[in-house]
Amino acid sequence: MNLNATIIGQIFAFFLFVWFCQKYVWPPIIATLEARQKKIADGLDAADRAGRDLEQAQQRAADLLKEAKANSAGIIDQANKRASQILEEAKDKAREEGNRIKAGAQAEIDQQVNQAREHLRQQVATLAVAGAEKILERSVDQNAHTDLLQKLAASL
Amino acid sequence: MAENAAATTEAAYASGGEYVQHHLGFLTYGKHPDGHWGLAHTQEEANDMGFWSIHVDTMGFSLVLGALFLALFMKVGRNINAGVPGGLQNAVELLVEFVQSSVKSSYSGHSPFIAPLALSIFCWILLMNLMDLVPVDLIPLAAQALAGNPHLSFKAVPTTDLNITFGLSLSVFILILVYSVRCKGLGGFLGELAFHPFGKYAMPFNLVMELPAFLAKPVSLALRLFGNLFAGELIFLVIALLGYWQFPLHFVWAVFHLLVIPLQAYLFMMLTIVYLNQASQHH
Numbered sequence: 001m002n003l004n005a006t007i008i009g010q011i012f013a014f015f016l017f018v019w020f021c022q023k024y025v026w027p028p029i030i031a032t033l034e035a036r037q038k039k040i041a042d043g044l045d046a047a048d049r050a051g052r053d054l055e056q057a058q059q060r061a062a063d064l065l066k067e068a069k070a071n072s073a074g075i076i077d078q079a080n081k082r083a084s085q086i087l088e089e090a091k092d093k094a095r096e097e098g099n100r101i102k103a104g105a106q107a108e109i110d111q112q113v114n115q116a117r118e119h120l121r122q123q124v125a126t127l128a129v130a131g132a133e134k135i136l137e138r139s140v141d142q143n144a145h146t147d148l149l150q151k152l153a154a155s156l
Numbered sequence: 157m158a159e160n161a162a163a164t165t166e167a168a169y170a171s172g173g174e175y176v177q178h179h180l181g182f183l184t185y186g187k188h189p190d191g192h193w194g195l196a197h198t199q200e201e202a203n204d205m206g207f208w209s210i211h212v213d214t215m216g217f218s219l220v221l222g223a224l225f226l227a228l229f230m231k232v233g234r235n236i237n238a239g240v241p242g243g244l245q246n247a248v249e250l251l252v253e254f255v256q257s258s259v260k261s262s263y264s265g266h267s268p269f270i271a272p273l274a275l276s277i278f279c280w281i282l283l284m285n286l287m288d289l290v291p292v293d294l295i296p297l298a299a300q301a302l303a304g305n306p307h308l309s310f311k312a313v314p315t316t317d318l319n320i321t322f323g324l325s326l327s328v329f330i331l332i333l334v335y336s337v338r339c340k341g342l343g344g345f346l347g348e349l350a351f352h353p354f355g356k357y358a359m360p361f362n363l364v365m366e367l368p369a370f371l372a373k374p375v376s377l378a379l380r381l382f383g384n385l386f387a388g389e390l391i392f393l394v395i396a397l398l399g400y401w402q403f404p405l406h407f408v409w410a411v412f413h414l415l416v417i418p419l420q421a422y423l424f425m426m427l428t429i430v431y432l433n434q435a436s437q438h439h
Contacts, residue, residue, distance in 0.1 A: 002203060003319060004186070006211045010218060010323020011330075017222045018276045018327075025226055026272035028233035029252050035238040 121153040128152060172397040179292065179393050181309030182317065183213040183299070199309070213299070213310045214317035221283040221314070225276070251279065255425070262429045265339075265436045273331070274425045281324070282421040284314040285385055289410055289417070292392045315385040315420075318378065325378035328428050332373065335435040344438070373431055377424060384420050388413045 129149065177199075184202035186209020187193050195212070196202035202209065232248040241249055255275045263270050287295075295312035314320040336345040349366045350359050388409075395405045 002182075002184075002209075003322065004184075004205070004207050004209045004211070006215050006317065006319035007323045007326065009210055009215050010320050011327045013215075013219055013222060014324060014327040017226060017280065018273050020226055021229070021276040022269055022272035025229045025233055026252075026275065028236055029229065029248065030256070030271070032236045032238050033249060033252065033256075039238060 117156075121156050124156055125149050125153045172394075175397060176390070176393045178307075178309060179296065179311070180390075181311070182211040183308065183310050184209050185212045186210065197307075211311070211317055211319060213312065214314040214320050217287060217312055218280075218284060218314040218320055221287070222276075222280050225279045225283055229275075229279070251275070258426060259429055262426065263433045263436075265433070267432075267436070270429060270432060274429055277324070277328075277428055278421050278425040281315060281381065281424050282418055284320070285417040285421055287313040288316070288385060288388055288392070288413060291406075292389070292396050313385060313389055315381055316389045318382050321378040321382040322374070324381070324424070325374040328377060328431065329374035331428075332431050332435045335432050339436040340438060373427075377427055381420050381424055384416055388416060 129145075181199045182202065184196040184205060185194070186196065186202070186205030188196075188201065189204050196205060196209070228244075229248055232245050236245060252275060255278055256271050259271045259274050290312060296308075296310040299310035300306050300308045311317060336348075340348065349370065350356070350362055352362055352366060354362055391409055392406065392413075395402045395409060398405060
């Protein structure tokens with residue numbers, strides 16, 4: 001076993017190879033590894049964030065739903081109240097209208113009755129005059145007895 | 157191939173010991189004693205070359221495997237995308253993340269250099285150790301056929317060469333020195349060796365305690381890796397001498413060795429990180 005210049009050759013080769021490795025081999029590989037580690041870390045981070053966001057969104061959705069339910073219950077309540085109010089109003093109006101129509105009808109009836117009575121009165125006057133003529137067998141001067149006749153008709 | 161190896165064994169080697177001896181030799185290039193440069197033909201010739209020679213086989217495989225690692229990772233790095241990774245990118249990312257988490261857990265400071273360093277060490281040593289699982293005779297036989305020399309020594313597992321493991325650990329040692337001086341200053345670093353643990357009046361004693369511990373770091377790093385892999389290789393070689401019994405035994409030993417290979421690469425990487433962490437921390 002001789003020690004010889006192979007040692008020196010090996011030392012030179014060692015430093016040459018290590019220098020080469022440090023300069024040209026190591027950097028691209030380690031840069032890529034670090035890039036991938038960063039990518040994975042970012043991905044995990046994003047997943048975490050997305051999970052939190054999802055939780056928040058679900059919370060908010062639940063809140064909104066609760067609020068909407070409360071709102072809708074209020075609206076339905078209000079609508080029911082309003083509906084019964086409208087119904088009440090409509091009933092009142094209808095009752096009023098009915099009364100009004102009834103009153104009109106009554107007035108017309110009254111008017112008709114008066115007219116009929118007037119008419120009847122005139123008829124009675126004429127009839128009375130005719131009856132009297134028949135009874136007296138002579139014509140009574142209508143003009144002379146108008147006031148008398150009218151008094152008679154008014155007493156009907 | 158193993159049968160072929162057995163045949164070769166019987167034909168080319170007088171004894172099992174010689175077979176093993178031969179497989180432990182290196183393809184050495186250097187200056188012969190007579191002055192001309194060339195490959196050593198025998199182990200004695202290689203020994204005569206002294207320090208200024210080089211193991212062409214282990215050095216070559218070390219360079220090829222290191223380049224293979226860099227090319228592979230660079231190819232993946234070129235086409236990498238931050239989406240869903242597939243195939244090779246997945247494996248590369250797995251390794252990178254594994255190394256990075258090891259660095260993060262063991263290196264307390266911040267230095268962009270440590271992680272690529274650890275990755276290079278781990279992958280390179282892992283690939284070199286994996287050469288141990290290639291059948292022991294395959295690459296030497298191919299080399300012998302290529303060279304046309306049946307007695308050529310050729311060692312394919314770089315980490316079974318003490319030079320390679322020491323080259324690695326001494327590089328780490330240099331880095332430890334650089335980090336120590338850079339983070340603590342030269343005075344601080346020397347002071348830590350001289351005035352620790354017993355104060356400045358016990359300086360010689362401190363040095364005697366601290367210096368060996370400090371110098372043992374590269375030695376233990378290199379010897380641990382070398383010892384494990386060399387022993388594994390040696391056992392493969394011994395098993396290869398057993399005729400047909402070698403088939404199940406090779407399998408069993410390879411399975412066991414499959415644990416040792418990544419473990420040693422991991423240990424080397426972790427100890428490097430820990431040593432550099434110590435170097436850049438104040439006490």
